[in-house]
Amino acid sequence: MAVRPFLSARGVRKSFGAVEVLHGVDLDAAPGSVLALLGENGAGKSTLVRIIAGDLRADSGEIALDGVPHDVRDVAAARALGIKLIYQEISDAPPLSVAENIVLGAWPARRGFVRGRETRVRAREVLDALGVDLPLDAPVSSLRLGERQLVEIARALTGQARCLIFDEPTAALSDAETERLFEVIEGLKARGVAILYITHRLDEVFRIAEEVCVLRDGHIVLHEKVADAGKDQVIEAMVGRSVERRARGREEAAPGADRPPAVRLDGASSGELFRDVALDARPGEIVALYGKVGSGASEVAEAIFGMHAVDAGALHVGGRRVRFRHPADAIAAGVGCLPGDRQREAMFRSRSVAENLAAPSWRAIAGASGLVTRGREAVAYRRWHDRLRIRSRDDPEQPIWTLSGGNQQKVVLGRWLERGSKVMVLVEPTRGVDVGARQEIYRAVRSLAEQGSAVVVATSDYEDVVELADRAIVMVRGRTVAEFAGDAIGVEALTGAAGGVIDE
Amino acid sequence: MSETLTQRATPARDASARPRGRRRAPETIGLLVFLVAEIVFFSVQSPYFLNWDNWGNIMTAVAITGVLAAAGTLLLVAGQFDLSVGSGVAFVGIVLVQTAPSLGIVPAMALAVLAGLGIGLLNGFLVTVVGVNALITTLGMLGIFRGLTLVIGKGQSIFIEGFDWATARPFLGIPMPAIVLVAVIAVFFVLMHFTVYGRKMYAIGANPVAARLVGIRVNRVIFTGFLLSGACMALAGLLVTSQLGSSSANTGVGLELAVVTAVILGGTSLSGGTGTIFGTVVGLLIVGVLSNGLTLLNVDSSWQQVATGVLLILAVAVDRLRQAYLRKAG
Numbered sequence: 001m002a003v004r005p006f007l008s009a010r011g012v013r014k015s016f017g018a019v020e021v022l023h024g025v026d027l028d029a030a031p032g033s034v035l036a037l038l039g040e041n042g043a044g045k046s047t048l049v050r051i052i053a054g055d056l057r058a059d060s061g062e063i064a065l066d067g068v069p070h071d072v073r074d075v076a077a078a079r080a081l082g083i084k085l086i087y088q089e090i091s092d093a094p095p096l097s098v099a100e101n102i103v104l105g106a107w108p109a110r111r112g113f114v115r116g117r118e119t120r121v122r123a124r125e126v127l128d129a130l131g132v133d134l135p136l137d138a139p140v141s142s143l144r145l146g147e148r149q150l151v152e153i154a155r156a157l158t159g160q161a162r163c164l165i166f167d168e169p170t171a172a173l174s175d176a177e178t179e180r181l182f183e184v185i186e187g188l189k190a191r192g193v194a195i196l197y198i199t200h201r202l203d204e205v206f207r208i209a210e211e212v213c214v215l216r217d218g219h220i221v222l223h224e225k226v227a228d229a230g231k232d233q234v235i236e237a238m239v240g241r242s243v244e245r246r247a248r249g250r251e252e253a254a255p256g257a258d259r260p261p262a263v264r265l266d267g268a269s270s271g272e273l274f275r276d277v278a279l280d281a282r283p284g285e286i287v288a289l290y291g292k293v294g295s296g297a298s299e300v301a302e303a304i305f306g307m308h309a310v311d312a313g314a315l316h317v318g319g320r321r322v323r324f325r326h327p328a329d330a331i332a333a334g335v336g337c338l339p340g341d342r343q344r345e346a347m348f349r350s351r352s353v354a355e356n357l358a359a360p361s362w363r364a365i366a367g368a369s370g371l372v373t374r375g376r377e378a379v380a381y382r383r384w385h386d387r388l389r390i391r392s393r394d395d396p397e398q399p400i401w402t403l404s405g406g407n408q409q410k411v412v413l414g415r416w417l418e419r420g421s422k423v424m425v426l427v428e429p430t431r432g433v434d435v436g437a438r439q440e441i442y443r444a445v446r447s448l449a450e451q452g453s454a455v456v457v458a459t460s461d462y463e464d465v466v467e468l469a470d471r472a473i474v475m476v477r478g479r480t481v482a483e484f485a486g487d488a489i490g491v492e493a494l495t496g497a498a499g500g501v502i503d504e
Numbered sequence: 505m506s507e508t509l510t511q512r513a514t515p516a517r518d519a520s521a522r523p524r525g526r527r528r529a530p531e532t533i534g535l536l537v538f539l540v541a542e543i544v545f546f547s548v549q550s551p552y553f554l555n556w557d558n559w560g561n562i563m564t565a566v567a568i569t570g571v572l573a574a575a576g577t578l579l580l581v582a583g584q585f586d587l588s589v590g591s592g593v594a595f596v597g598i599v600l601v602q603t604a605p606s607l608g609i610v611p612a613m614a615l616a617v618l619a620g621l622g623i624g625l626l627n628g629f630l631v632t633v634v635g636v637n638a639l640i641t642t643l644g645m646l647g648i649f650r651g652l653t654l655v656i657g658k659g660q661s662i663f664i665e666g667f668d669w670a671t672a673r674p675f676l677g678i679p680m681p682a683i684v685l686v687a688v689i690a691v692f693f694v695l696m697h698f699t700v701y702g703r704k705m706y707a708i709g710a711n712p713v714a715a716r717l718v719g720i721r722v723n724r725v726i727f728t729g730f731l732l733s734g735a736c737m738a739l740a741g742l743l744v745t746s747q748l749g750s751s752s753a754n755t756g757v758g759l760e761l762a763v764v765t766a767v768i769l770g771g772t773s774l775s776g777g778t779g780t781i782f783g784t785v786v787g788l789l790i791v792g793v794l795s796n797g798l799t800l801l802n803v804d805s806s807w808q809q810v811a812t813g814v815l816l817i818l819a820v821a822v823d824r825l826r827q828a829y830l831r832k833a834g
Contacts, residue, residue, distance in 0.1 A: 307717070328719035337717060345717055348710035350777040359707055359718040362700040371698045415718070 004067075006031045006194040007052070007083070007163050012061035014047055021047050023218045024061070029163055029194040034185065036209035036226070037198045038238055043215045045198050049165045052196070053085035054078030065162075082162030086169065090148050092155075094141035099123035101140050102154045126154045129191075130184050146177025153184060164188060165196040168293075170204065175477070182208055200292050202231055202499035214238055231496075239491050259283055260319055262454035263304060263335070263423045268313035273299040274478040276313070281454035283422070286445065288465040289458040290494055291475035298340055300475070301425045301458035305337040306330035317423060331360055336416025338409070340427035340458075346412045347400055354381035354396035357411050360419045384414035388444055406437020413444055424448055426457045430464055442467050462494045474498050534822065535771065535786050542790065546797035553800055560679045564747075566766075566792035567681035568593070570785075571740045572759065573766040574692040575733040577784045580767050581696070582705040583712070583776030584631070584638045584726055586733045588645035589740070590759035592623045595649040596741025597751030601662040609667060617738040623649060624734015631730065632723035646760065654753040661752035670746035681743055688739065693781045705729065709776025765812065766791055769819045790815065 005028035014022040021044045029035050039045045050056040052063060054072040062069050065081055072078045078085075092101045099120045108118035120136050127134060132150055140148055149169060156164055166185075170178045185208055188195060197209060205212050205226060212229055214222035214237040222229070222237035261280035269275045274296035281287040291297035303310050304317075306324030314321055317333045324330045327337070339345035348356050354377040358365055365380060366372045378396035385392075388410040392403055400408055409429070416424060429445065430438045445468055449455050457468055465472050472489045474482040474497040482497035484490075546553045572589045579586055599619045604612035623645060630641040670680045696702035704725045707715040715722055740759075745751045770787030772779025794815065795808045 305717075326719075326721060327717050328721055331719035339714075339717055344711075344713055346714050348707055348714060348777065350710050350773075351706060355703065355706075359703070359720075362703050366700050370700070371694075372700055372703055373698060 005029060006066060008064050008067075009048075009052060010062045010064070012048065012051060012063075013059045014044075014051060014056065015059055021218050022051075022058075025215070025218070025220055027052075027213065027220070029196055030210075031162070031192045031194045032189050033210040034189060034195045034197050034208050036205040036212045037196055037215065038200070038202075038205065038212065038234065039215035040238060044218045045215050046167060048215065049085060049167065049196060049198065052078070052163075053083055053165055055085065079159070082160040083165070084156040084161055084163070085165040086149075086152050086156055086167065088167045088169070090145070090152060092140050092148055092151060095139055097137050098134050098140055098143070098151055099136040101151050102126055103158060104155055106158055122158065123154070126157050129157065129187075130154055131187055132180070132184065144177070146180065149177075149181070150184065161193060163194040163196070165198075167198045168200065169197075170199070170201065178204075200499070202234060202496075205234070206231070235492055235495055235499075239495065261316070262318060263456065264316040265300070265304070265310075266314045266316070268300075268303065268310045268315060270299065270303050270308045270310055272478070273303075273308055274475070277473075277475075277480055279456070279473060281423070281456055283452045283454050284449050285470050286449050286455040286457060286468050288469035288472040288489075289456065289475060290460070290462065290465045290472055291458075291498055292460050294477075295460075295475040295498070296478035297458040297460070297475045298427045299478075301427050301456055302337075302339075304330070304423070304456060305335055305425045307337075331419070331421070334420075334422040335425060336360070336419055336421030336423070337425040338412055338416070338427060338429055340431065342405070342408060342412065342431075347408060349401045350399060352377075352397045353390075353392060353400050353403065353411050354378050356400045357381050357384065357414045357418060360415055364419075380418050381414075384417055388414050388417075389440060390414070404437070406440065409437070409441060410444065413441075413448075417448070422453055424453045424455045426455065426459075428459055428461070429457060430459075430461060438463075462491050465489060465494055466491060534826075535769065535783070535790065535819065539786055539790050539793065542793050542797065546793065546800065550797065550800040553797060556677065558796065558800075560673075560677060560682060562789070562792045562796045563682035563685060564679045565796060566788050567685040568740050568744050568756070569759065569762045569766055569791075570685045570788050571688045571736050571743065572733075572763045573770075573784050573788055574688050574781065575729075575736040576763045576767045577770070577772055577779055577781055578692060578696055578702075578705055579638075579729050579733055580709075580772045580774070581776060581779045582708040582726060582729055584729060585642060585764075586627060586730065587639065587642040587760045587764075588623060588627060588649060589733065589737055589763055590756040590761075591646045591649035591653065592620060592734070592737035593741045593744060593756035593759060594653045594751070594753060595623065596620045596738050597745040597755045598653045598657045598662070598753070600667075600742065600745050601664045601751045602656055604664050604667070613742060616741060617735075620736075620738025620741060621731065621734045623737060624731040627734070628727035628730035632727045650753070650757075653755075657751070657753050659753055661750050663750040664745060667746050668749060670743050681747065684739070684743060688736070689781060689785060696781055701725065701728070706777060709773075709778075711777070762791070765816050769816055787819075 007029040009025065009027040011024045011026065012022055013020065013024050025048055027048065037045050037049070047056060051058045052072070054075045054077050063072050064070065070081060072081070072083070093104060096104070102123040103119050107114045108122060109115060123136055130150065130153065134143070134147060134150065140151055143151070169181060185195060199205060209226050212222070212224055212226050212234060213220060214234060216238065222234065259282055262283050264280040265277055268277050277300050279287060279289070279300065289297040289300055299308055302308055304315065306327040306329050316322065317335060322329070322333055348359070354374065358377040358380045361380065362372050365376050374397070381396040384390070390410045391407050392398055400411060403411065426445065429441055445455060445457070457464060459465060466489060469489055471483065471485045472494065473480055474494060476498060484493055552558055576586060576589070596616045596619050600612050600616040603615050607615070627642055627645060630636045631638045672680045674680065674683070696705065704715070704720050707718065707720060708722050708725060712722055744755060766787040767779070767784050768774065768787070769790060770779065770783030770785070772783060791812055794811060798808045798811065
């Protein structure tokens with residue numbers, strides 16, 4: 001390499017419990033250059049950069065700056081060395097002003113009193129250096145997301161900043177905001193900052209990075225100058241193993257292919273979330289919405305469940321045009337939903353598995369008597385316990401939080417089986433579940449379709465799509481960019497389309 | 505059709521032979537032990553304690569708090585508070601005693617009940633429609649209705665004639681307030697543990713986001729909860745006015761704290777989602793027995809307040825430690 005690296009990591013290993021997620025990784029970041037870090041979910045990207053930024057400790061390995069080994073004990077130690085990680089989630093203090101947020105944690109103070117004027121002067125300096133103009137006295141809560149991210153970057157630039165790490169910074173940004181971020185990164189490069197840039201998007205790599213590094217299953221599998229790397233080469237490195245397609249081929253059409261769609265979207269839009277989306281799913285069919293976080297795929301699925309209003313175009317369920325104002329309307333129309341954030345959106349942690357499963361069906365369980373008893377809930381629970389292979393004590397009263405993630409997911413799925421939903425909306429169904437449970441969830445979703453439900457799966461995991469979908473719709477930034485059916489659904493086609501690269 | 509989802513579940517199990525695993529002890533077991541210890545202690549210390557009439561006294565003493573605590577448990581299970589109950593009771597009482605002479609008892613009672621429901625309606629409206637936090641809403645209402653009671657009653661104690669039903673002992677010498685309390689507890693017990701509405705309240709308290717996503721119209725359900733709390737205020741207001749034969753601006757001062765004490769002592773989590781009416785009854789009796797017993801032992805009432813305060817903190821502290829232990833074990 002022509003330029004001597006500023007930061008070099010050697011032989012970094014890290015295990016969580018018994019599982020080693022980084023198997024001795026080497027990485028170099030040169031000043032004034034962008035190193036793009038790619039890899040699928042769980043490849044170890046975030047773990048690696050958190051170790052570099054002092055947020056996690058490596059089990060073994062060495063991190064050297066300018067050739068001198070350092071013990072990056074914690075975040076404060078890393079910051080003192082000029083290494084700063086800008087997280088994907090914004091972590092600002094919304095009610096405070098832009099200026100106060102920029103100096104947050106490093107207030108210019110005299111004898112314990114913060115000096116207001118000095119605060120503004122310093123904030124102004126940093127923003128000028130970034131080449132952006134933001135209202136210093138406005139509360140950050142009044143800014144747009146992209147602007148808040150700039151404030152985060154500005155904060156990272158106060159004091160010494162020699163290596164900046166971005167973790168998927170554009171995931172939630174608009175095109176214009178992304179452009180502005182790229183300009184800022186070009187400026188940082190010119191100032192000699194070493195940049196590590198985690199992304200899922202190939203087009204960004206070729207746009208701003210000098211080098212590209214692909215991580216897979218805790219190993220570096222590709223490290224190449226961007227100029228020398230081909231897109232195909234990068235995709236192949238990321239995907240590695242071939243993911244077999246186990247879903248139905250085109251010939252074995254879904255049983256309900258001749259029936260009218262159970263759910264249909266016609267040019268549907270919802271605010272800023274998605275625009276002009278068309279989709280239909282027949283009984284027995286599994287349709288996937290594939291897209292990265294922020295692509296709008298989840299939001300389209302959620303709109304079918306009444307979580308977002310469809311404000312242009314139309315939503316039809318069961319052949320009838322509907323306007324859902326509340327998920328209760330969707331449930332009444334026969335739609336069920338496995339939400340993306342199970343802990344926050346689906347689970348009643350402190351309540352029993354039976355109660356969790358019975359929740360949408362209480363009215364039916366109560367029947368004419370109007371009474372819901374634990375016994376009746378237990379009957380409903382037992383109906384699905386074995387069929388879904390829920391692994392638990394044989395006790396309907398067991399609190400749901402005592403089950404593993406995959407089994408919790410099965411209870412939530414059972415909730416809609418009991419309810420008899422004709423349209424199932426699944427958002428990120430395999431997020432945070434282990435490999436074994438993943439297969440069981442696939443099996444359960446397929447059975448759901450075979451029983452005549454129309455299934456819509458929104459996911460950012462191509463494996464879900466390849467395993468399940470009869471048809472797949474790829475979304476980028478709130479719009480549909482590609483559609484595949486049957487055997488045309490492949491990993492390369494999907495990731496290519498979602499990365500904004502559509503093969504001719 | 506899928507063979508996995510449609511196949512018959514394994515041959516019908518004999519429910520009684522099914523392994524129950526470790527049956528969890530009821531959440532309130534610790535408190536129940538404490539209550540029994542209290543009873544044993546006082547029955548040893550005072551010969552009057554186990555007397556039938558004395559139990560009538562205890563029940564009468566906790567009746568007002570108990571009626572309100574039933575609704576308080578329902579609300580707290582959904583993560584909601586009603587601090588306006590003390591003032592509400594006073595307002596109901598003053599409406600009753602002010603209007604009874606001119607309207608007659610029954611119309612005045614109807615008006616008083618409407619007053620209680622009105623307060624519940626206002627609370628519910630502010631919390632669910634306007635979106636003001638329940639603690640703040642009902643704290644504001646506590647001040648407003650205490651003040652309005654003072655304005656209407658001009659700070660006087662006003663007597664009421666022919667309204668002494670609550671002093672009756674219709675059978676077995678059981679005082680009327682005790683009967684009312686048992687009836688209210690029974691109604692709330694069924695409501696909370698055997699109806700769809702009760703299940704919804706638990707779901708909302710356990711996770712309001714998930715509750716919405718299983719089709720629960722969260723605001724409507726909570727609104728009804730505040731309305732029920734208003735109904736209990738009305739009932740408690742009628743009860744206390746009849747017991748005293750009068751009402752004044754000082755009626756029910758501090759009741760909201762007694763209610764919260766009983767509910768929390770009974771094991772309902774401050775963050776909602778767990779808690780039972782049975783627990784609240786135990787919490788209620790722990791406080792009632794304590795103050796009754798200490799009175800029998802001639803302990804000054806100021807010290808009784810100290811004891812109640814210590815008890816509350818102790819109970820919640822123990823609960824915290826227990827939960828931390830459970831989390832670690834899980």
